[in-house]
Amino acid sequence: MGERAFALLFANVHLILSRNFPLALLSFFFLPFGMGNLFALPPLKFLHLTLYINTPYSSTINYTAQSIWLDIEMACLWRQLPEDCVSRILSGTSPADVCRILTVSKEFRHPAESNLVWNQFLPSDIHTILPSPINFSSTKNLFFLLSQSILVDDGKKAFALEISTGRKSYILSAADLSIFHSNNNNWTWKSIPESRFDKVGEVKEAERLEIEGKIRSEALSPETNYGAYLLFKISEDAYGLNSIPCETFIASGDRLLATNTATLDDTINRPLHALFYGNRLHKMKERVGLNTAPAAPSKRQDGWLEIHIGDFFIGAADTGNITMAVTEIKGHQLKGGLIVEGIHVRPNT
Known part of the structure; x- marks a missing residue:
């Protein structure tokens, strides 16, 4: 032959x-x-x-x-x-x-x-990621432990491996994000049982939202398409969150990789609110030049809501920071009741 x-x-x-x-x-x-x-x-x-x-x-x-x-x-x-x-x-x-x-x-x-x-299925830098000590009986056991996510970086991030491929994902906690005026009376920090992190951030009263997270390209799996998502909840006494869509973007250095718009509060599920305030909401949306409907939040299996910030690709030789941001700075309306857990960076399926 x-x-x-x-x-x-x-x-x-x-x-x-x-x-x-x-x-x-x-x-x-x-x-x-x-x-x-x-x-x-x-x-x-x-x-x-x-x-x-x-x-x-x-x-x-x-x-x-x-x-x-x-x-x-x-x-x-x-x-x-x-x-x-x-x-x-x-x-x-x-x-x-x-x-x-x-x-x-x-x-x-x-x-x-x-x-x-x-x-072969573990990342080559796994020992620099893992907290020490961590107990496991075999490499296979370690892999499945990591597929459930563990806290790393002094509890500021959650790290996990995608079970089907072994690719890396991270959740950057709210404490690991850059949040405008988060250190004054506009925000409060508290522990809630639903969160995997020690504390979450909640907007008490703020006129603008600026939430930004950064992650190193080298920390992610090469040759992989990623998506970034803001994880949050809405408190029962929330207000002002649906006045105008948020603008989102992803950038690498000075290079803009993705832009999007999304709503934090889904008025589709509140028809009376849409009936009484629909015209005002329409006028507010014109401020961001919105020609298409913004993405609505979706509910995750863990009970949190998420909005899609954008997608990006990590090449084999990519270096530097990936910046992910959610902003609402054009409405000039007081808002509160947004509870932020973090930003989830995960491989696209």
Whole structure:
């Protein structure tokens, strides 16, 4: 079998076997052998596999008997491989792939749970991120602990790994943000049971909102699209928050990456308010030159509300600060009752 034939075989294995998850792993078994060792495998296996792959793609829906035969062949190949070799193969996949493998095959449990695999899914700078000490029984255990988020940077940030990919996300607490007039009587700082942080910030009475967060590009996962979201709640006695939409932006240095507008209080869910104050709200929105409806807040599974600040991309060589801001400085109306937990920076799905 020549190099070109092998390449075609490998490509077709990926294409066809991807329709059946357990079989898709077959393609990984060819990688660690090298061409010489590959051809040392019994020729009959390749004869059957080639016949299977040359079957027209449209007929692969009805391949039950062949797929059973290939499952058996995969098991035979699996038993010929050293455990650390299988671990190296699995470390080139993703956490989601390995978790699926663990659910469908007991044969893979030991190599799939090895530290060699899960070390590859942890960020290279993980030991500079983690608080010390932190207890974990295995690297896999540490990964799943981090997927639930932990507090870092003296409790000013929450750090988590996306469970399907291992990419990093952060929540910058309100205490870690730059908030205009947050140190005077306009804002109050308090602890509430719903927050993951020690304190949240609440607007008592302010004419303007200026909330800004910064995070280093190097702290995030490279080659990843991120979204930034303001996390907040509205107190029962809130006022003035829906007078005019907030303006949001994301910047890297002097370069503007995204702009948006969003409302902190959704008047769609309060029809009487919209009826009595709709005309005034329309006039106020004209101040920000709003031609489209601003984004409304959405409710998260943890009970907090969020508005989308914007999206940005982290390249492999990016450095410097990413700035994320939410402002409302054109309404000139007193407002209060906004409870800010922080800004969530997470990979886009």
